[in-house]
Amino acid sequence: MGDSDRRGFLKVATCAVGGGLGLAIAAPVIRLVGAPVTTTTVTTPKDPIDIGAVDRVVVGAPWAKVSVIAPVVSDAWTTARDVVVGAAWLRRPDAQKIEALSAVCPHLGCAVGFDAGAKSFLCPCHNSRWTENGELAGAGPAKRSLDPLPIEVKDGRLRLTWVAYKLDSATREPA
Amino acid sequence: MKRVTEWLRERARSVDDAKTSGLRGGPSLAYVFGWVLVMMLGVEAITGVALAAFYAPTTTSAWASVAYVEDRMPLGWLVRGLHVHAASALVIVAGIHLVQTAIWGAYKKPREVTWWLGVLLLLLVLGFAVTGYVLRWDQAGYWANRVEIGIAASAPGGSLIRSLAIGGNDYGNLTLTRFYTLHAMVLPAIFVAVGFAHVGLARRHGTTPRWGRDGLAATPRWPAQSIRNAIAMAVTFAAVIAYVISQHGADLTAPADPSAAFDARPLWYFRWLFELRELAGSAERVVALITPVVVGGFLVGLPLVDRSPDRAPRTRVRFVAPVIALFAAIGALTAMSFAQDRNDHELAKREHVAKLRGDRARALAAENGVPVTGAADVFTTVPMYRPRMLFAKFCKNCHDAQSQERKGPIIGPGHGDRAWIRGFLKGPSGDRYWGHTKLAPTEDAMKPVELAAGDLDDLVELLYSQNGASDVDKARVERGKKVFDGACTDCHSIGESEAGGDAPGLGLLGSRDWYTRFIGNPKAKIHMGDKSEMPRFDNDLSIIDRDALAGYLVWLRTATPDDLAKLGPLD
Numbered sequence: 044m045g046d047s048d049r050r051g052f053l054k055v056a057t058c059a060v061g062g063g064l065g066l067a068i069a070a071p072v073i074r075l076v077g078a079p080v081t082t083t084t085v086t087t088p089k090d091p092i093d094i095g096a097v098d099r100v101v102v103g104a105p106w107a108k109v110s111v112i113a114p115v116v117s118d119a120w121t122t123a124r125d126v127v128v129g130a131a132w133l134r135r136p137d138a139q140k141i142e143a144l145s146a147v148c149p150h151l152g153c154a155v156g157f158d159a160g161a162k163s164f165l166c167p168c169h170n171s172r173w174t175e176n177g178e179l180a181g182a183g184p185a186k187r188s189l190d191p192l193p194i195e196v197k198d199g200r201l202r203l204t205w206v207a208y209k210l211d212s213a214t215r216e217p218a
Numbered sequence: 219m220k221r222v223t224e225w226l227r228e229r230a231r232s233v234d235d236a237k238t239s240g241l242r243g244g245p246s247l248a249y250v251f252g253w254v255l256v257m258m259l260g261v262e263a264i265t266g267v268a269l270a271a272f273y274a275p276t277t278t279s280a281w282a283s284v285a286y287v288e289d290r291m292p293l294g295w296l297v298r299g300l301h302v303h304a305a306s307a308l309v310i311v312a313g314i315h316l317v318q319t320a321i322w323g324a325y326k327k328p329r330e331v332t333w334w335l336g337v338l339l340l341l342l343v344l345g346f347a348v349t350g351y352v353l354r355w356d357q358a359g360y361w362a363n364r365v366e367i368g369i370a371a372s373a374p375g376g377s378l379i380r381s382l383a384i385g386g387n388d389y390g391n392l393t394l395t396r397f398y399t400l401h402a403m404v405l406p407a408i409f410v411a412v413g414f415a416h417v418g419l420a421r422r423h424g425t426t427p428r429w430g431r432d433g434l435a436a437t438p439r440w441p442a443q444s445i446r447n448a449i450a451m452a453v454t455f456a457a458v459i460a461y462v463i464s465q466h467g468a469d470l471t472a473p474a475d476p477s478a479a480f481d482a483r484p485l486w487y488f489r490w491l492f493e494l495r496e497l498a499g500s501a502e503r504v505v506a507l508i509t510p511v512v513v514g515g516f517l518v519g520l521p522l523v524d525r526s527p528d529r530a531p532r533t534r535v536r537f538v539a540p541v542i543a544l545f546a547a548i549g550a551l552t553a554m555s556f557a558q559d560r561n562d563h564e565l566a567k568r569e570h571v572a573k574l575r576g577d578r579a580r581a582l583a584a585e586n587g588v589p590v591t592g593a594a595d596v597f598t599t600v601p602m603y604r605p606r607m608l609f610a611k612f613c614k615n616c617h618d619a620q621s622q623e624r625k626g627p628i629i630g631p632g633h634g635d636r637a638w639i640r641g642f643l644k645g646p647s648g649d650r651y652w653g654h655t656k657l658a659p660t661e662d663a664m665k666p667v668e669l670a671a672g673d674l675d676d677l678v679e680l681l682y683s684q685n686g687a688s689d690v691d692k693a694r695v696e697r698g699k700k701v702f703d704g705a706c707t708d709c710h711s712i713g714e715s716e717a718g719g720d721a722p723g724l725g726l727l728g729s730r731d732w733y734t735r736f737i738g739n740p741k742a743k744i745h746m747g748d749k750s751e752m753p754r755f756d757n758d759l760s761i762i763d764r765d766a767l768a769g770y771l772v773w774l775r776t777a778t779p780d781d782l783a784k785l786g787p788l789d
Contacts, residue, residue: 077382079381079382079385079386079392080378080381080382080386082386082387083386083387084385084386084387084388084390084391084392085386085387085388085389085390087388108477110477111477118277118390118391119385119386119390119391119392120391121276121278121391123278123591123592127475127476127477127594128476128477129476129477130476130477130478146477146479150368151364151365151368151369152364152365152368153361153364153365153479153480153482154361154476154477154478154479154480155479156479156568158564160564166479167479167480167481167482167565167568168361168365168481168482169495169496169502170496184495184499184500184502184503207388210368210371210372211368211371211372211503
C-alpha cells in the first residue's frame with residue numbers, strides 16, 4: 044500500500060467516522076423533533092358536541108355566537124375538560140330549521156364577527172366580508188363563503204359537529 | 219468548487235493589517251451603528267435571560283407567567299418593556315446600518331460576505347420577533363401567529379412547515395415549547411455564530427472610509443471613534459428606556475381565546491407587508507410569499523451587480539436609488555397601514571373593548587392569581603362567579619329588575635332584608651314583589667297586612683329573624699310571635715319544617731338552607747304548593763349549585779347596588 048493510498052484511506056475513514064457520529068446524534072434528534080408532524084398532538088372531538096338547549100337560539104333572531112366547548116381535549120401531555128375550541132354562529136329561520144356557520148375565517152383562520160350595523164359578517168384581520176347568509180360579499184381576500192357546520196337537535200339540545208376546514212382555498216375540504 | 223473556496227479565502231484575508239492601522243479616513247458617526255447594535259443585543263440577551271427565569275411555555279401558564287412578571291414582580295414591566303421595545307429599536311438601527319453600508323458602497327470587494335451575513339442577521343432579528351410575539355399567548359400574539367403560520371402554510375410544502383412550527387395538528391402546548399426553543403435557544407445560537415463571523419470579517423477588513431477619503435492617513439480608533447460609539451450607545455439606550463417608561467412597558471392583551479374575534483395586527487415592522495397584501499387584492503397570496511423573496515434577493519444580489527471599485531454614490535445612483543426607494547416604500551406602506559387603522563372608528567371601538575377585557579384579566583390575575591385550568595379561566599376568579607353565572611342562566615329572566623319577561627319578584631341587593639319584608643307585607647302584589655305573577659290578580663293571592671306600626675315592626679323582626687342573622691332584636695321577635703299568632707296563623711306556620719295550612723311555612727325563611735330547599739322545589743307543600751309558577755331546579759342544578767345560589771341570595775340581603783357593581787362583570 045503506497046503512502047498516497049494510505050492517506051486517501053485515512054481521509055475517507057475520518058470522514059466516515061465523523062459522518063457516522065453526526066448521523067448517530069442527528070438521527071434520533073430529528074426523529075424526535077419531527078414526530079409531532081405525524082402525531083395528532085391536539086385532539087378535537089369528532090362527535091357532535093352539546094352546545095346548549097335549543098331555546099338559546101331564538102326563532103327569527105339575528106345570528107347568535109356560541110362558544111364551542113369540547114367536553115374533553117387532550118393537548119400533548121395534558122387533558123382538560125370543557126375547552127373552548129372555537130365559536131359558531133347560529134340562527135333559526137323557523138322553528139324546524141337551525142343553521143350553524145363556523146366562526147373560523149376560511150382565509151387564515153381568524154375569528155369572524157358579525158357587523159350588526161352593516162348586517163354582514165366581518166373578519167377583523169383582513170376585512171373579508173360575507174352577506175347575512177354567509178355568502179362571499181366581494182370584499183377582502185377570503186375565497187369562499189363561511190363554512191357551514193353540521194348541527195342537529197336531539198332531545199331539545201343542540202348538537203354541533205366541529206370541523207376544521209383547510210384554509211385559504213376556494214374549495215371546502217377538511218384540514 | 220475550487221474557485222469558490224479561493225474567492226471566499228480572499229474575502230477572509232485581512233486588509234492592510236486593518237486591525238492595527240486604525241480608521242482610514244478618520245473617525246465618523248457613520249461607524250457607530252454596529253456598536254449600537256451590539257449594545258442592544260446585549261440588552262435583549264440580559265433581559266431575555268431574566269424573563270426566561272419566569273416564563274412557563276404551556277398554554278395554561280404562558281399568559282399567566284407573563285402577567286405575573288408584568289404586574290406583580292418589581293420592575294418586571296421595565297425589564298419586559300426593554301425586551302420588547304429594544305427589539306423595535308434594534309430593527310430600526312439595523313435598517314439604518316444597512317442603508318448606510320449600501321450608500322457607502324461598503325459591501326464591495328472584499329466585504330461581500332460581511333454584507334450577506336449582515337442581511338442574514340437582519341432576517342434572524344425578524345425571526346426573533348415572530349417567535350417571540352406568540353410566547354405571551356395573549357390575543358394579540360396568538361392571532362398574529364395564526365395569521366403568519368396561515369400565510370406560511372399557503373406556500374408550497376407549507377403544511378409541513380405549519381405542523382413542524384406549531385408542533386402537530388393544532389395550536390397547543392407544543393406550539394409554545396417549540397417557539398420558545400427557537401426564540402431562546404436555536405436562534406440565539408445561530409445569531410451568535412453568524413454575528414461573530416460578521417464582526418470578525420468586518421474587523422479584518424476595517425471600516426470603509428467615505429468615498430474620496432481613501433487616501434487620508436489612518437487614525438487610531440481609541441479614543442476618537444470610541445467616544446462616538448459610547449455616546450451613540452448611551453443616546454439610543456436613553457431613547458429606548460424613555461420610550462419604555464412613557465409606555466409603561468409593553469402591552470399584554472387578554473389571554474388567547476380561540477372563540478373571540480380579535481383585530482390581529484402584525485408587529486409594526488411587518489406592517490408594510492400587511493398593507494401590501496391588502497393592496498394586492500386577489501393576488502395577496504403571491505405578494506405575501508414573493509415580496510420577502512424579492513426583497514431578500516435584491517439585497518443579497520447588490521454586491522454581485524455593483525462591482526466597480528468606485529464607491530461614490532453619485533456614480534452608483536442606479537444601485538443606491540433602489541435601496542433608498544425600497545426603504546422609503548416600506549416606510550410609506552407602514553404609515554399607510556397605521557393611518558388606515560387610525561381612521562377606522564369601528565376598529566377603535568373594538569380595540570377599546572379588547573383593551574378593557576385585557577386590563578380586567580390582568581387585574582384579576584394580579585388580585586386572585588390564574589387558575590391552573592388556564593388563563594382564560596381568570597375571568598372565573600371574580601367573587602361568586604359560579605352562583606352569579608347560574609343566576610344569569612337560570613334566574614335572571616324571571617327575577618331581574620331589568621328583564622322584560624319578569625315573572626317573579628325582583629331579586630337584587632337588599633332582597634329579604636327588613637325593608638323588603640315590610641314592603642312585601644304591606645303589598646304582596648306590588649310590582650317588585652308578586653305583581654308579575656299569575657297569582658297576583660286572583661283571590662288566592664295574599665292580602666296586604668294591616669297592622670299598627672309597632673306591631674308591623676315586631677312581625678318584620680320575627681320574619682327577619684328566621685334567616686339566622688345575628689343582628690336580631692330578641693324582644694321584638696318575642697312580641698312578633700304574638701302578632702304572628704294573631705294575624706297569620708290562619709294560613710301560615712313558622713315552626714321549623716312545619717307546613718302552613720294553605721300557604722307557605724315560614725320557618726327559617728331567608729336562610730341559606732331555606733333558599734337551597736326552595737330553589738330545589740318551590741312547589742313543595744311546605745313552600746308555595748301549586749301556587750308557584752317557578753320550575754323546580756332539583757334536577758337541573760346539583761345541591762352544590764343550589765347551595766351556591768342560596769349563598770349568593772344571602773349575600774344579596776346585605777349588599778348594596780355598589781357592592782354588586784364592585785364584583786365586576788362575568789366575562
